[in-house]
Amino acid sequence: MRPEFEDQGGYEQLDSCDERILAVINELHHRDDPLPDDLNERVLFALELEAALDARVARISRENELVPMRGETEMTVGQGDPASITFDCETVTVMVTPRPSAVHELRLDGWIGPEGIYEVELRSGDGSKLASTDESGRFVVEGLPGGQMFQLVIRPEESLQRNGLPAVVVTPAVRL
Template structure:
């Protein structure tokens, strides 16, 4: 009985480096799969964004969403502002999302009130600000899309991150 796994033939054995035949086959396979099952638009950006957040190795905070009080089921409403609260021992962050000049305005508060470096990570990178002594921070105009807030105590300490949310 013979073992064909290391048999020499077109493309060489399993332990051989890729050659021109292998590369041509992979190119054909890529073209075929790209035609019948293309990569969804934005998937690469979303994956890189998720990997960036994972690389921060931050504790992820729990999400507590508060819906607008006057919204009625079945009626189309335009929500002018959303308030979302995130919690993690010992930090709670509340943010309000509203319309900015070209994107989304984020007003936020930390409890307990301390100075934090606050960053908003999105597919195109991040923007950063620092909260004041009362824990208040503002991002006046953030690009809409998937985003996550990352908070670090200005004096040092653990890093916390919100889950990814849609702005």
């Protein structure tokens, strides 16, 4: 044992009691906060986007609301009043608000900053819908089925890319 750690017991051999304690901690961890089944695919997806497409993967930014755990694969938005969701990465912020528009359909109002023209692709299980922002970064996508997962792919115009924005920003998938 190194002299600076003599009084801490940091290098003693594990005994059967230590192994039982670690086994219980491991079991609790796997039961209450398991790793997502698709963790490897998520990491590879993010790395491939950033490397190949100069894309950034935005994160959900929600103050004082749901805190995602590692085991979650989706977040639910809605029920009653519309809930805004904000996604952000280093240089781009996207805020979306789902609103009822017709029976069993939703409308997604969105704003992207910094201001400018963006192409917005909304991906869902039903396919993709395209929209463009106005110069202030505002967009609308209508006719969305409620309860489905969706993901946004944001592509800034070339002038914004020349000013330092990535070519592609992808949001995590969320459920409306």
